[in-house]
Amino acid sequence: MFAVETLDLSKRYGKTDALRGLNFTVNEGEIMVILGPNGSGKTTLLMILCTILKPTSGTAKVVGIDVVEEGTKVREVMGIAFQEARGFWRHKPSSILRFHASMFDIDPAKRQDLIERTMKDLELWESRDKMFMHLSGGQAKRLETAKVLIQQPKLAIFDEPTSQVDLRGKRKIWDKIRELRDQGSTIIVATNEVREAEYLADRVTILHQGQRVVCDTIPKLKDAIAGGDIVEVDFEDPVSGKLVDDLNGLGGDVSLSSEGNQLRAKVSRAEDWVPKMTSASYIAGAKIASIRITEPSLDDVFLHFTGKALVDQP
Amino acid sequence: MNRVLTLAAYNVRILLSERTWFVLAWALFGLQIAVYGSLMSKLVSTTVPNYLFFYGVGLMVITVFDSGADVGRHFVEHAHEGELPYFLSLPVSRGGFLAAQAIYGVANTMIKVLPPLIGVLWFVGDLTVQGAVFALISMFLLGLGITGIMVSMSFIAFKSVDIYSAFLAGLSALIVRFSTVFYPLIFMPSFYSPISVFSPLTYGADLTRWVLGFDSNFLINPIFAAAVVTGVAVGTLSLSARIVDKVIEGVKAA
Numbered sequence: 001m002f003a004v005e006t007l008d009l010s011k012r013y014g015k016t017d018a019l020r021g022l023n024f025t026v027n028e029g030e031i032m033v034i035l036g037p038n039g040s041g042k043t044t045l046l047m048i049l050c051t052i053l054k055p056t057s058g059t060a061k062v063v064g065i066d067v068v069e070e071g072t073k074v075r076e077v078m079g080i081a082f083q084e085a086r087g088f089w090r091h092k093p094s095s096i097l098r099f100h101a102s103m104f105d106i107d108p109a110k111r112q113d114l115i116e117r118t119m120k121d122l123e124l125w126e127s128r129d130k131m132f133m134h135l136s137g138g139q140a141k142r143l144e145t146a147k148v149l150i151q152q153p154k155l156a157i158f159d160e161p162t163s164q165v166d167l168r169g170k171r172k173i174w175d176k177i178r179e180l181r182d183q184g185s186t187i188i189v190a191t192n193e194v195r196e197a198e199y200l201a202d203r204v205t206i207l208h209q210g211q212r213v214v215c216d217t218i219p220k221l222k223d224a225i226a227g228g229d230i231v232e233v234d235f236e237d238p239v240s241g242k243l244v245d246d247l248n249g250l251g252g253d254v255s256l257s258s259e260g261n262q263l264r265a266k267v268s269r270a271e272d273w274v275p276k277m278t279s280a281s282y283i284a285g286a287k288i289a290s291i292r293i294t295e296p297s298l299d300d301v302f303l304h305f306t307g308k309a310l311v312d313q314p
Numbered sequence: 315m316n317r318v319l320t321l322a323a324y325n326v327r328i329l330l331s332e333r334t335w336f337v338l339a340w341a342l343f344g345l346q347i348a349v350y351g352s353l354m355s356k357l358v359s360t361t362v363p364n365y366l367f368f369y370g371v372g373l374m375v376i377t378v379f380d381s382g383a384d385v386g387r388h389f390v391e392h393a394h395e396g397e398l399p400y401f402l403s404l405p406v407s408r409g410g411f412l413a414a415q416a417i418y419g420v421a422n423t424m425i426k427v428l429p430p431l432i433g434v435l436w437f438v439g440d441l442t443v444q445g446a447v448f449a450l451i452s453m454f455l456l457g458l459g460i461t462g463i464m465v466s467m468s469f470i471a472f473k474s475v476d477i478y479s480a481f482l483a484g485l486s487a488l489i490v491r492f493s494t495v496f497y498p499l500i501f502m503p504s505f506y507s508p509i510s511v512f513s514p515l516t517y518g519a520d521l522t523r524w525v526l527g528f529d530s531n532f533l534i535n536p537i538f539a540a541a542v543v544t545g546v547a548v549g550t551l552s553l554s555a556r557i558v559d560k561v562i563e564g565v566k567a568a
Contacts, residue, residue, distance in 0.1 A: 052402045052403055072406065072407045075406075079403075080403050082400065084396055090331070099324050102320050103317055103321065103404050104405065
């Protein structure tokens with residue numbers, strides 16, 4: 001059974017299709033990152049999964065429970081950290097978390113310890129007596145994350161969990177999300193931040209204009225780009241044209257620098273190509289001084305699959 | 315059920331933290347009774363016996379109406395301040411969520427109405443536990459009905475808060491003015507009284523007066539009034555439950 005499964009899921013706002021026949025699955029115990037630019041349908045999908053929005057057509061199930069037919073049961077097993085941390089203006093973070101814990105039946109005997117530990121982990125403890133409206137944007141986002149962490153739901157959803165959070169805070173939130181996965185929760189993270197996706201994802205689903213473009217692990221997504229890996233090889237001496245021809249025969253696109261001692265190859269899988277290249281070089285008597293391999297980024301992956309940049313360039 | 319009560323208790327705690335508003339509401343009630351109630355009582359006392367008492371109950375019913383309207387506004391504020399999506403993500407059924415709102419509304423109404431009720435009954439020398447309890451039950455039912463109407467109307471606010479505010483002001487004027495809160499139905503002119511029978515406040519006010527022992531010759535049949543007040547409460551709460559479940563989705567996001 002999938003932790004999340006949608007079948008032909010659509011959502012229409014007036015004349016705008018936010019989701020168009022989306023088929024999407026998440027395995028139990030994985031972190032699925034949904035990557036897509038603003039307006040791609042990420043938040044709409046999450047809102048449907050947590051039963052706030054209703055689909056226009058199609059079905060969605062969370063741990064086998066239909067989100068439309070049995071909304072309350074779905075809400076019992078999932079928790080969501082919203083993209084916009086708003087509301088509860090005149091409440092203190094500790095009181096907000098106590099209320100949240102009581103709504104999800106967290107053991108009263110352990111509640112206070114859990115809240116204190118989570119707040120300290122997310123560096124919110126010092127702000128525990130501030131009103132919500134006096135928290136910074138980053139603190140409010142961390143509080144939103146803290147709600148889900150104390151809840152430890154079967155399905156945890158984080159919608160852009162680190163927007164407005166500083167670098168140090170981002171790393172803390174990411175580590176806590178991974179920790180939550182290690183404790184057995186299934187996790188969905190929606191983001192348009194490549195670093196976040198690369199740090200967290202077990203698998204990535206690329207969403208574009210309300211449709212799933214592709215879903216796989218990051219290495220496989222990168223490997224799927226033809227000529228995706230770039231290998232730069234420095235030789236101690238200029239190499240022969242025959243070696244270049246031999247290397248071109250291994251697949252990929254090999255070019256030689258004007259000095260003749262530096263090769264640059266665009267290959268599909270560097271881990272397959274490099275051993276073959278070193279053997280061919282050895283046979284040709286060419287001594288290798290250094291090898292550098294660079295991968296395409298998720299930006300490149302997104303560009304490859306959608307033809308558009310993930311984040312609009314200024 | 316436990317979660318519904320937890321949610322309601324949370325809302326009520328917010329309510330109790332705003333004590334200043336209650337003091338102001340009680341002060342305003344006292345001022346209206348002391349000034350306008352006394353003046354109007356002198357003007358109409360020849361035809362309605364103990365008009366000050368009649369007026370006092372009417373004023374309490376207006377307070378009930380205002381409290382019900384507060385719940386509607388509270389609900390809309392939840393939506394516009396971003397709290398509604400959070401509440402809708404909690405493990406409570408939509409009906410349970412609405413029940414929590416209604417409990418909040420009832421608490422709000424009772425806090426605002428109870429001291430004036432005791433004050434008025436004491437002032438007219440008719441303070442009994444039985445009278446106070448039945449009057450509270452009558453106003454409680456009316457309050458539920460008003461809450462249901464206001465929450466049902468709140469979907470308008472999802473289109474435009476301005477339209478909702480204007481609509482609410484218009485509705486309030488109609489429901490309050492065209493009712494028996496200040497004048498008995500039998501004394502109303504013929505062009506006015508047919509409209510009054512469409513206001514739920516007419517039935518709530520007359521039922522409350524009847525349970526407090528006011529001369530029934532000036533009131534609507536109490537059984538009919540009780541049936542209407544109960545019907546409005548059940549009907550509008552059912553409608554608002556349907557609206558919360560089917561229409562309002564809390565947030566639209568792409």
